[in-house]
Amino acid sequence: MNGPCTAPARTVRRRALVIGGGTAGMLAAAALRGAVDEVLVVEADELPDGPLPRKGLPQARHAHMLWSGGVRAAEAVLPGITARWLAAGANRIPTPTGMVALTSQGWLRRWDRETHFVLGCSRDLLDSVVRDHVLGAEGVTVLQRTRVEGLTGSASRVTGVRVRGADGRETVLEADFVVDASGRASRAQRHLESLGVRPAPERSLDLGLVYATRVFRAPEGAEGFPIVSVQSDPRSGRPGQSASILPVEGGRWIVTQTGTRAGAPTGDAEGFAAFPRGLRHPVVGEIISRLEPLTGVSLSRSTRNTRRYFERVRDWPERFVVLGDALAAFNPLYGHGMSVAAQTAAVLREEAGLRGVDAPGLARRVQRAMAKPVGAAWELAMGQDVFYPEVQGGAPGLRDRVLARYVDRLVRTSCGRFSMVEDLTDVTSLQAPLTSLVRPRVLLGAVRGPRYPPLSGPPLTARELALVGGGRG
Known part of the structure; x- marks a missing residue:
């Protein structure tokens, strides 16, 4: 005689929902998978098929660098992503050997030892490789042309989102965990307030920075050409103006110019050609004068620094996290936005994988842990941007001035001492905290100063000069 039949237990399926299909959102999806x-x-919006411009991301046309600290974080979230970027045409550019940079304190030397690296490619390519990798995996889907109108749940726990589709109809999507990765335009503060969550402290610093970018055809045989940049001096009392050349995929160079209030570049071709010749050194202007332009000039103005201190909200709701530009958006000049997005996604992956999305206090723990990489990039940006004239949102205090003088000393030393390059790049690549700059080794290097005298001009090799038609040394 057979015993009683027992129905098999129903498998409980957990679903996570990510707001935003950009790089930060895709990395968040990979982190939760x-x-x-x-x-x-x-x-x-509707996501493009391949490395094409994405609506709602006008800044994608400008030069983007992913520092080695961000690359390693992305690799932790998406194993194999670095090889995919390189296979698609991205350049792995070693630092300082692959950089010709005029810092606020002089020209950096191109030492023959690599300390760190950056990934150089168009933002369209970087996004598309991540998107294809994530959406090609089982268990991740995307709902396009759908706007999130609000969160569902209560002040103690988020249970999903209210969305409005392209047909105008509103529905509720339930989820066991929700991540806001919707970028600078995030409405997380407003959505949380509607649930009764107290608003997070917020700070914004606006330089009035304008970006102008044009893409040029690289000279024949220019593989391995370095990044070329002329940076501004935030403490000169003059508007901040800079220009850079970034070699990207497809035999192209992205040339980006920036200017703060009273020093902004223009959107016309004549002004674009003239602007870099008036900088602290005309090398970028001289190089591009011999290049064939492939596009017109693209302008962007959405460049303010904004940080939302969600980690300080005492009664943070369960099952909800904010990351990427929705958490902190930086002046793109420093190339830290994407790296921080990758690092915050890596935090999410580690905590969610270790404890599970339904662990009590997980969201609060994640939000607090994310404050570490965000804070490092924030201190770097604020320590420079607060000194520019006509900045809105703050003025330098005594701490800022003391720190700035010390950093100037470190940068000046790095122009003539290799060990200081290592220590500084550990910080700028987001692989070490700002506090590492007060270690005994760094303090001793600052006291000693540069070992070699300053360079008189850009350290381009004879081959590189020949490629771009000479140029001033």
Whole structure:
């Protein structure tokens, strides 16, 4: 006689929902993939098929660098992503050997030892490789042309989102975990307030920075050409103006110019050619005068520094996290936005994988842990930007001035001492905290100063000068 039949237990499926289909959102989806059964990415726009411009991301046309600290974080979230970027055409550019840079304190030497690296490619390519990798995996889907109108749940726990589709109809999507990665335009503060969550402290610093970018055809045989940049001096009392050349995929160079209030570049071709010739050194202007332009000039003005201190909200709701530019948006000049997005996604992956998305206090723990990489990049940006004239949102205090003088000393030393390059780049690549600059070794290097005298001009090799038609030394 057979015993009683027992119905099999129903498998509980957990679903995570990510607001935003950009790089930060895709990395968040990848971070959660192992902790839930399915991840749904909700994107307001239609995502392109391949490395093409994405609506709602005008800054994508400008030069983007992913520092080695960000590359390693992305690799932790998406194993194999670095090889995919390189296979798609991205350049791995070693620092300082692959950089010709005029800092606020002089020209950097191109030492023959690599300390760190940056990934050089168009933002369209970087985004598309991540998107294809994430959406090609089982368990991740995207809902496009759908806008998130609000969060559901209560002040103690988020249970999903209210969305409005392209047809105008509103529906509720339930989720066991929700991540806001919707970028600078995030409405997380407003959505949380509607649930009764107290608003997070917020700080913003606006330089009035304008970006102008044009893409040029690289000279024949220019593989391995360095990044070329002329930076501004925030403490000169003059508007901040800079220009850079970034070699990217497809035999192209992205040339980006920036200027703060009273020093902004223009959107016309004549002004674009003239602007870099008036900088602290005309090398960028001289190089591009011999290049063939492939595009017109693109302008962007959405460049303010904004940080939302969600980690300070005492009664943070369960099952909800904010990351990427929705958490902190930086002046793009420093190339830290994407790296921080990758590092915050890596934090999410580690915590969610270790504890599970339904662990009590997980969201608060994650939000607090994310404050570490965000804070490092924030201190770097604020320590420079607060000194520019006509900045809105703050003025330098005594701490800022003392720190700035010390950093100037470190940068000046790095122009003639290799060990200081290592220590400084550990910080600028977001692989070490700002506090590492007060270690005994660094303090001793600052006291000793540069070992070699300053360079008189850009350290381009004879081959590189020949490629770009000479140029001033």
